[in-house]
Amino acid sequence: MIDASLSELAQALSGKQISSVELTQLFLERAQRLNPGLNAFVTLDPEASLAQARAADERISGGQLQPLTGIPIALKDIFCTKGWLTTCGSKILSNFIAPYDAHVVELLKGAGAVSLGKTNMDEFAMGSSSETSHYGPVRNPWDRDTVPGGSSGGSAAAVAARLAPAALGSDTGGSIRQPAALCGISGLKPTYGVVSRYGMIAFASSLDQCGPMAKSASDLAVLLTAVAGFDVRDSTSLERPSEDYRRDLDRSITGLRIGLPKEFFGEGLAPDVARAVEAALADFRRLGCQLVDVGLPQSRLSIPAYYVLAPAEASSNLARFDGVRYGYRAPEYTDLRDMYMKTRAQGFGAEVKRRILIGTYVLSHGYYDAYYLQAQKVRRLIAQEFADAFRLCDVIMGPTAPTTAFRLGSKTADPVQMYLNDIYTVPAPLAGIPALSIPCGFGDTGMPVGLQIMGDYFQEARMLGVAHQYQGTTDWHRRRPAGCD
């Protein structure tokens, strides 16, 4: 049951082979038993989860079954959940019980899904290793001395260790895809604006996007179908007809044109990752796909542009944490200004402070044009380059991350080294296009490797179909880490 797909779970629930309460108990038991070694969950509330499961069982008895009814889903702690702590990995929100549900949480509850708990993450989603959490680092289930990636490392580790059938994450510069790659699971960042950001704590608003994390592409399609759609409460939510993202899963990929950007296969890419990705590309060729070269020379500018734009937007978004209306307030202060200064100094961790300072600087008088505006212009160059590339191919493929999971603590002292992990994941959110990662093998040390598939705007269904066809002929996505029985 722990390895079952979402559609297999739905069948078992509708066929009364298992109840939602039994299924939820199964995953809660696993989460309670295995979480101490992984630190994937920061909040578990078995009583509340089981109450939702009982309600789901009643719906199932009444014949009101939707694809996720009765299925437990883990939620990254960036999504507001009414009645539960929502910490965003930060001390400054250590006492924050959200007064409302995020839009995606509402949709999942409306579909009868069970909220299984809240997953650990880099503080305010700023990180690539899930080590900046105030609640301690997440460990990679494949090797507990290595990182799970980040920032959605708790969601990735929970799915990889089978503590949850699927999870929601968020991606600003790679925070779904990179941990999916490092933990050997599948994860999708949708087109910007496809999933509502209402109730998802803001990091960089022009980049942030919620997306599904699961064992397989077909599970991603089920979960994305449940959480996507227009929401009037998110001013950048796109008004489009809703989609069934499962529609292309069985579509043939014969003749599919796969674009290969040489910039994604050059210096900095670890040889073992390159080998696994190239083997996957050979598999796609055997499946009848055509490999074509495309150029993304401006993608080298993605990291500098991202590390201007994201901190700038973050410094503005995080101005709201001031100790006045919610969250942590410093115990001692002399006046209002001192209260702000001490609350924020004590409430934010080192990485968040660094990014607030970068952002404040690039937005400050005399530097706005040189940095922020220039980065926005470079962002357009990057987006245009993708548009040109998609005239030559249907999807673009490459590695998700330059290396497999690295050791805990090995990059925390050097922010620049940490930022360079995002080299292959940052271009897609800058352009706003959808991108996913699926497992495609293992590196020299037995750690998972992720294959990234990028598509043009709104091509999620097609991309999921491409990933599903690959997963129909390979079993990388079925592998489970040792010690997670």
Next chain:
Amino acid sequence: MALSLDDVKRIAQLARLEVTDTEAHQVLAQLQAIFALIEELQSVDTRGIDPMSHARPVALRMREDHVTDGNLRELFHSIAPQVGAGLYLVPKIIE
């Protein structure tokens, strides 16, 4: 561009972040390394390129100016650090 210790202290003030001298020194070295990375942007010719502030070419939606979520004051005050007389309380700023 050389970032100085004074710059760090000034932007920390702007960002309302208290920093000690030791922290400011540490942060300075890290920010200098990060700005060395960012500096590459300056070499790009972007004449005639429109800045891209949104992933899709859309305009923000307008709406009628009326209350849609009712009076949630008590709910929001229930999670605030300090409230009184229906207001958020902060240290006195006017003598």
